[in-house]
Amino acid sequence: MKSSLMGHVLAGGVLATSGCQVVGIKAALPPEPLPDSPIIDMHCHISGVGDDGSGCYINPRLMESWKAGPYLRAYGISRKILERDGDQAVVKQLVEWVRASKHVDGVVVLALDMTLTSAGEFDRERTEIYVPNEFVATICKRFDCLHYGASVNPMRSDALERLEQAKRDGAVLIKLLPAIQHIRLDDARFIPYFQKLAELDLPLLTHTGAERSFSSADHDAGDPVALRLALDQGVTVIAAHMATTGSVDGERFMDRLLPLFQECPNLYADISSLTQVNKLGYLNEILSRHPEVHDRLLYGSDYPLINTLLTSPWYFPGNLSPGQMWRLSRTRNPWDQDVQLKQALGVPASVFSRPAKLLGLSLAEK
Numbered sequence: 001m002k003s004s005l006m007g008h009v010l011a012g013g014v015l016a017t018s019g020c021q022v023v024g025i026k027a028a029l030p031p032e033p034l035p036d037s038p039i040i041d042m043h044c045h046i047s048g049v050g051d052d053g054s055g056c057y058i059n060p061r062l063m064e065s066w067k068a069g070p071y072l073r074a075y076g077i078s079r080k081i082l083e084r085d086g087d088q089a090v091v092k093q094l095v096e097w098v099r100a101s102k103h104v105d106g107v108v109v110l111a112l113d114m115t116l117t118s119a120g121e122f123d124r125e126r127t128e129i130y131v132p133n134e135f136v137a138t139i140c141k142r143f144d145c146l147h148y149g150a151s152v153n154p155m156r157s158d159a160l161e162r163l164e165q166a167k168r169d170g171a172v173l174i175k176l177l178p179a180i181q182h183i184r185l186d187d188a189r190f191i192p193y194f195q196k197l198a199e200l201d202l203p204l205l206t207h208t209g210a211e212r213s214f215s216s217a218d219h220d221a222g223d224p225v226a227l228r229l230a231l232d233q234g235v236t237v238i239a240a241h242m243a244t245t246g247s248v249d250g251e252r253f254m255d256r257l258l259p260l261f262q263e264c265p266n267l268y269a270d271i272s273s274l275t276q277v278n279k280l281g282y283l284n285e286i287l288s289r290h291p292e293v294h295d296r297l298l299y300g301s302d303y304p305l306i307n308t309l310l311t312s313p314w315y316f317p318g319n320l321s322p323g324q325m326w327r328l329s330r331t332r333n334p335w336d337q338d339v340q341l342k343q344a345l346g347v348p349a350s351v352f353s354r355p356a357k358l359l360g361l362s363l364a365e366k
């Protein structure tokens, strides 16, 4: 919304060449101008180490792995800054970038609940990342451009009360990541949880597809067929990443998700992470071959991953001209580059404006 014209100019189509092959694919759909209504990124992560009392936790296994450095850089900080300024350094940089973005008006910041032991306690060994609701709710109250995405592990004995609390605190959705929370969404014990989500009108954003961002994960938990239980309870379900990557019994997770859109009008999917190098081809496939789902797609970034080498305009020589890729690579703001890249690849304008509408966010409200 902030400045839709620039992206339109940038997205002008040019025949692409790749090596000696003339590809001529361009975008899957011709680029559209960005919408005049607000653009909200409904899939934005945050994390912290909790040294400043934020309550955040990162498993030492992950903190000591090679992934820690790129993650910190993606958040725009270093270990030194983190030690000096605490987790608020991550918040400060996030807010700076969102405010400076020409295109994005706000982001839904996602809490991430812990893995629980069989006794219902914090499983520090199996929890990869814990981002408490209180931490995210507090920063969302402080900054207009941040919207609260809560997370409540359905295995908690007080899960239903926590959902109510999240709603009272202004949560616009509930986020789950079954592969690292060690839960399966087709567990019949979760029916009251899903009924509560439907009653509170809280959409469920849940990871679908394989999960590669952590030190260990239960990939089968990303099977979208498991969403059926929540959908049948009337929950608005958002399949994060459109179940790209991963398969079961030789059938791609995405192919298991697609038929559900016909059957369930309450099913949506986000396009976060679909420009990552490990998912090349999926966005093109969805845009060119599955027009029937376009009115269910939501814009999301998967920040901070948009700020790592996992994504780059240079990965699209079959879709974009060298000039387009160069101009996009010069766009320094992570959200502006993400929006402009997805727009250039043919993501329809309505996908960018849909999160604000679905989540009932109007800028005047905050």
Ligand SMILES: [Zn+2]
Pocket (backbone or CB within 6 Å): 043, 045, 240, 302
């Ligand atoms: Zn994510």
